[in-house]
Amino acid sequence: MEINLGSESKIFELGNLENPEPPCCRVICKLLCSGEKEVDLAVQSAKAAFKTWSQMSGMERSRVLLEAARIIREQREEIATLETINNGKSIFEARVDIDISWQCLEYYAGLAGSLAGEHIQLPGGSFGYTRREPLGVCVGIGAWNYPFQIACWKSAPALACGNAMVFKPSPFTPVSVVRLAEIFTEAGVPKGLFNVVQGGVATGQFLCHHPDVAKISFTGSVPTGIKIMEMAAKGIKPVTLELGGKSPLIIFSDCALENAVNGALMANFLTQGEVCCNGTRVFVERKILDAFTKEVVKRTQKIKVGDPLLEDTRMGALINRPHLDRVQGFIKQAKEQGAQVLCGGDLYVPDDPKLKNGYYMRPCVLGNCKDDMTCVKEEIFGPVMSILPFDTEEEVVERANNTKFGLAGGVFTRDIQKAHRVVAALKAGMCFINNYNISPVELPFGGYKASGFGRENGRAAIEYYSQLKTVCVEMGDVESVF
Numbered sequence: 001m002e003i004n005l006g007s008e009s010k011i012f013e014l015g016n017l018e019n020p021e022p023p024c025c026r027v028i029c030k031l032l033c034s035g036e037k038e039v040d041l042a043v044q045s046a047k048a049a050f051k052t053w054s055q056m057s058g059m060e061r062s063r064v065l066l067e068a069a070r071i072i073r074e075q076r077e078e079i080a081t082l083e084t085i086n087n088g089k090s091i092f093e094a095r096v097d098i099d100i101s102w103q104c105l106e107y108y109a110g111l112a113g114s115l116a117g118e119h120i121q122l123p124g125g126s127f128g129y130t131r132r133e134p135l136g137v138c139v140g141i142g143a144w145n146y147p148f149q150i151a152c153w154k155s156a157p158a159l160a161c162g163n164a165m166v167f168k169p170s171p172f173t174p175v176s177v178v179r180l181a182e183i184f185t186e187a188g189v190p191k192g193l194f195n196v197v198q199g200g201v202a203t204g205q206f207l208c209h210h211p212d213v214a215k216i217s218f219t220g221s222v223p224t225g226i227k228i229m230e231m232a233a234k235g236i237k238p239v240t241l242e243l244g245g246k247s248p249l250i251i252f253s254d255c256a257l258e259n260a261v262n263g264a265l266m267a268n269f270l271t272q273g274e275v276c277c278n279g280t281r282v283f284v285e286r287k288i289l290d291a292f293t294k295e296v297v298k299r300t301q302k303i304k305v306g307d308p309l310l311e312d313t314r315m316g317a318l319i320n321r322p323h324l325d326r327v328q329g330f331i332k333q334a335k336e337q338g339a340q341v342l343c344g345g346d347l348y349v350p351d352d353p354k355l356k357n358g359y360y361m362r363p364c365v366l367g368n369c370k371d372d373m374t375c376v377k378e379e380i381f382g383p384v385m386s387i388l389p390f391d392t393e394e395e396v397v398e399r400a401n402n403t404k405f406g407l408a409g410g411v412f413t414r415d416i417q418k419a420h421r422v423v424a425a426l427k428a429g430m431c432f433i434n435n436y437n438i439s440p441v442e443l444p445f446g447g448y449k450a451s452g453f454g455r456e457n458g459r460a461a462i463e464y465y466s467q468l469k470t471v472c473v474e475m476g477d478v479e480s481v482f
């Protein structure tokens with residue numbers, strides 16, 4: 001893979017080969033941060049490509065996106081391996097991420113040909129119509145937990161609507177999105193339509209302030225989301241913010257217990273727990289608290305942690321040493337505040353000497369949790385589940401909503417009326433009934449409250465990557481008031 005590097009700014013490394021002692025691991029590549037000049041070059045080349053792409057019909061764009069989806073499907077194994085090396089997640093999960101990525105491209109390819117406005121009849125034979133038009137050069141800024149998938153969730157609807165995109169991945173996971181750019185080019189998008197710039201805060205700021213950028217779609221933390229919104233406000237640019245969460249998962253005593261346990265594991269331990277929509281506050285009806293807890297702990301202890309490239313590994317390494325330390329800090333604080341570590345939470349050192357400095361920990365289940373504990377209130381973004389007992393539906397709904405976040409929520413029950421009643425009362429954008437953390441690309445995804453706004457996936461995303469032009473057509477004479 002050829003990595004398109006800027007010439008300015010400092011080099012950043014993914015790991016450090018020269019000094020393989022903690023806190024560093026191995027270098028897999030060295031990249032230059034894109035400076036102001038490189039950001040401008042990327043935006044200008046995207047702007048030039050936009051002229052061609054936006055004039056193509058939806059069907060023509062659809063064919064190109066389908067070809068990109070086909071290449072990704074064909075190269076699934078290679079891209080999944082790259083993503084595992086990029087992020088540290090298990091190859092098993094990386095394959096799922098890649099599948100969701102090509103499905104996303106296929107879905108928006110399917111919509112591209114049918115994007116249309118309305119015809120509205122007016123008096124005297126006059127009429128109006130609306131045109132759904134692209135915005136121009138959109139910026140995508142990604143987090144490190146789903147690098148390839150986030151880039152697809154942003155670029156697929158953006159390109160389907162006729163936009164160009166400049167994408168900046170997280171500096172912790174800069175690699176796989178470069179492959180996506182190559183694939184778009186192989187598939188036939190005009191040169192420069194999807195550009196990648198590399199770097200961190202400064203590069204992101206150059207992008208957000210650029211006068212030729214029409215829209216910013218951001219995935220990341222709440223504090224950065226606030227800064228993105230402030231920068232966008234200065235240029236009156238629309239934003240999509242996909243931010244953090246501390247989502248509730250509510251397990252009623254009438255659930256199918258095995259499904260509920262599976263759901264709780266899905267809600268907490270994908271991608272080493274580094275998932276924005278995780279259901280980390282697991283509310284369990286007191287009647288089944290012991291049975292549920294016993295089973296969830298047993299199953300958590302069986303999760304195979306280690307070399308993410310091995311077929312049977314289900315949990316790989318956390319993103320970096322500071323983040324691992326931060327997660328460990330939350331567990332220490334939880335213990336100090338009275339929570340009980342029911343399993344895991346300790347560092348894991350694989351037998352393989354080449355992995356001994358990796359950022360591994362055992363997945364953790366915390367019992368004896370209370371709503372006011374830090375581990376229950378703050379997003380940990382690691383493999384830490386907090387179990388909280390409850391007694392009544394009314395009580396649990398109130399406690400579930402008692403958070404600044406509103407990204408997701410889940411309910412396990414066999415009572416279908418209760419299930420719909422409870423999800424209707426949850427103040428969260430993405431709710432699951434009797435499952436958790438599955439990702440059909442047909443369904444809109446996004447948050448309430450501090451978890452952000454705008455939607456990715458589904459038809460809804462089209463609204464956020466296009467604008468409506470209204471055309472009013474007079475068929476008679478002009479009746480002037482003057």
Ligand SMILES: NC(=O)c1ccc[n+]([C@@H]2O[C@H](COP(=O)([O-])OP(=O)(O)OC[C@H]3O[C@@H](n4cnc5c(N)ncnc54)[C@H](O)[C@@H]3O)[C@@H](O)[C@H]2O)c1
Binds near residue numbers: 170171199220222381
């Ligand atoms: N809602 C979602 O879909 C979703 C998905 C994944 C992650 N997240 C959230 O992301 C967070 C973890 O990801 P992270 O640590 O990469 O988040 P982050 O906010 O630190 O960084 C996200 C991206 O923003 C860039 N950035 C940082 N400061 C910037 C600035 N001032 N201007 C412009 N760009 C800037 C970073 O380089 C990175 O590319 C968690 O809070 C998680 O919940 C949300």
Ligand SMILES: C[N+](C)(C)CCCC=O
Binds near residue numbers: 146277438
């Ligand atoms: C694919 N998941 C598991 C729904 C995660 C979506 C992106 C959030 O971090």
